[in-house]
Amino acid sequence: MKKGLNEKDKKSLDPNVSWKDITRGGNISSPGNAELFKTGDWRSMKPVWIEEKCKQCLLCYPVCPDTSILINEEGKRVDFDYDHCKGCGICVKVCPFKAIDFVEESK
Amino acid sequence: MGIRERMSGNEAIAVAMKQINPDVVAAFPITPSTEVPQYFSTFVANGTVDTEFVPVESEHSAMSACIGAQAAGARAMTATSANGLALMWELLYIASGSRLPVVLACINRALSGPININNDHSDSMGARDSGWIQLYSETNQEAYDNMLMAHRIGEHKDVLLPVMVCQDGFITSHAIENIELLEDDKIKGFIGEYKPEDYLLNRENPISVGPLDFIPHYFEHKMQQSLAMKNAKDVILQVTEEFAEITGRSYGLFEEYMTEDAEAAIVLLNSTAGTAKYVVDALRKQGKKVGLIKPRVYRPFPVDEIAQALSKFKSIAVMDKADSFNAAGGPLFTDVTSAMFIKGICEPKVINYIYGLGGRDVKADDIESVFENLLDIAKTGKVDSVFNYLGVRE
Numbered sequence A: 001m002k003k004g005l006n007e008k009d010k011k012s013l014d015p016n017v018s019w020k021d022i023t024r025g026g027n028i029s030s031p032g033n034a035e036l037f038k039t040g041d042w043r044s045m046k047p048v049w050i051e052e053k054c055k056q057c058l059l060c061y062p063v064c065p066d067t068s069i070l071i072n073e074e075g076k077r078v079d080f081d082y083d084h085c086k087g088c089g090i091c092v093k094v095c096p097f098k099a100i101d102f103v104e105e106s107k
Numbered sequence B: 001m002g003i004r005e006r007m008s009g010n011e012a013i014a015v016a017m018k019q020i021n022p023d024v025v026a027a028f029p030i031t032p033s034t035e036v037p038q039y040f041s042t043f044v045a046n047g048t049v050d051t052e053f054v055p056v057e058s059e060h061s062a063m064s065a066c067i068g069a070q071a072a073g074a075r076a077m078t079a080t081s082a083n084g085l086a087l088m089w090e091l092l093y094i095a096s097g098s099r100l101p102v103v104l105a106c107i108n109r110a111l112s113g114p115i116n117i118n119n120d121h122s123d124s125m126g127a128r129d130s131g132w133i134q135l136y137s138e139t140n141q142e143a144y145d146n147m148l149m150a151h152r153i154g155e156h157k158d159v160l161l162p163v164m165v166c167q168d169g170f171i172t173s174h175a176i177e178n179i180e181l182l183e184d185d186k187i188k189g190f191i192g193e194y195k196p197e198d199y200l201l202n203r204e205n206p207i208s209v210g211p212l213d214f215i216p217h218y219f220e221h222k223m224q225q226s227l228a229m230k231n232a233k234d235v236i237l238q239v240t241e242e243f244a245e246i247t248g249r250s251y252g253l254f255e256e257y258m259t260e261d262a263e264a265a266i267v268l269l270n271s272t273a274g275t276a277k278y279v280v281d282a283l284r285k286q287g288k289k290v291g292l293i294k295p296r297v298y299r300p301f302p303v304d305e306i307a308q309a310l311s312k313f314k315s316i317a318v319m320d321k322a323d324s325f326n327a328a329g330g331p332l333f334t335d336v337t338s339a340m341f342i343k344g345i346c347e348p349k350v351i352n353y354i355y356g357l358g359g360r361d362v363k364a365d366d367i368e369s370v371f372e373n374l375l376d377i378a379k380t381g382k383v384d385s386v387f388n389y390l391g392v393r394e
Helices: A006-014 A090-094 B008-022 B035-045 B059-073 B081-088 B087-099 B122-126 B142-156 B182-190 B220-245 B271-287 B303-308 B331-342 B366-381
Strands: A046-047 A069-071 A079-082 A100-104 B003-007 B024-027 B052-055 B076-080 B103-108 B133-137 B163-168 B177-181 B253-255 B264-267 B288-296 B297-299 B314-321 B347-354 B387-390
Touching: A006 B003, A006 B024, A069 A090, A090 A100, A100 B264, B003 B008, B003 B271, B003 B347, B008 B035, B008 B076, B008 B103, B008 B142, B008 B163, B008 B177, B024 B035, B024 B059, B035 B052, B052 B059, B059 B076, B059 B081, B059 B087, B076 B081, B081 B087, B081 B122, B087 B220, B103 B122, B103 B142, B142 B163, B142 B177, B142 B182, B142 B220, B182 B220, B220 B297, B253 B271, B253 B303, B271 B288, B271 B366, B288 B303, B288 B366, B303 B331, B314 B331, B314 B366, B331 B347, B347 B366, B366 B387
Parallel strands: B024 B052, B024 B076, B076 B103, B103 B163, B133 B163, B264 B288, B264 B314, B314 B347, B347 B387
Antiparallel strands: A046 A100, A069 A079, B003 B177, B133 B297, B253 B288
16 A cells, blocks of 8 residues: 655644644544554563564464564565554464564663 | 424424434434424434434434534534533534534533423533534524524534534423424525535545544644634624525624613523513613623624623623532623623623523513612612522522
């Protein structure tokens, strides 16, 4: 899907927008713009992908409540999208191969 | 020439809704507004309207359904009273904040507790800061007329706010009076089709409504909303003027009754204005210079116009059919006095009366006692008591 904002929404979401230019009632007319809202800094625990242990079973992918497990064009999982992963740890629990470590964010 | 009929205020509202033929009506019954959806559901059953009627399980759901329908691109209406309106509370703010011009008939009733089903204004007065336009109606005719104007006002591109049309529960909602209805085709021509700019079912330009709106943008949206309410005043006057052209019935932001040379005036809302006019006539015959101001538009509050109109009196009683329980006077009183103060009009003595709570009768004698007090104040310039309660037993 093509992502990105139309001009109206781009202006509207600008942190310096005036009330004269902002969309009415907060209406948004470009789909998928939640991607622009970085939520990764909410995280206190961080999942770490251990590539050599990963069998590419992809059990982790559908359980992610966000879409923070990224899949490449060959259909293989790659590293986490840390801009949006909130560190819930569900992927860690579901992995049968202990291929996802779970560490404190500060470390 | 319109159609001469006789009907109650509730039926008048239901007939207005029938003639408007909205896309969606979602309502839950509550005394004294129950008859509105009751009459309307018969219109639905008879095929007189092609409205989607949603018999919801609560008022919270009624307003939610209206919001959803209006966001989808439909014209949505509902009716309620008292605790029903209170149960809609959080949704009232969502309708106005999302700029959805839902129209609601509020059949004014006292808020419990203790439980009371009779008329006062504690329900709609509590919603005065919810971002809804509020129009008040003295008679069934005014309620009908306000209802017919509500969509034109709320849907105007400079406004886009929900509209509440208020009338007194039982007193006008259940009393059968003469009324002049407008022909269906004239209403159709006056109101027109609803053509929202942005709506959920628009496949060409899909939108999200009601998103998360944090510190960087919420205030800007509220600023827009505030301006929309400010714009509403001129829009109301334009629409009212157009309405007068087709019906011959003209309204303003408020009605002035016998005020030209009046020394003492009462300010009050809805049906008690009828009693007050009767008393004004009687006192005028005795040569007493008394008058009445009856606000029709309470939100937006016509600050400049009200202050200007009141500047000519020596004494004024603002009468509230709702107590604010703030030790500072009723809601209409605080709005009126604040308007006068900021316009620099401090000559007239202004007092407050809380009256008619829970449906307590307000008789001609009661209104006369207020005028006698006002005339005394006008003569002596002395105010004994600012905050007064009319008709409560000592």
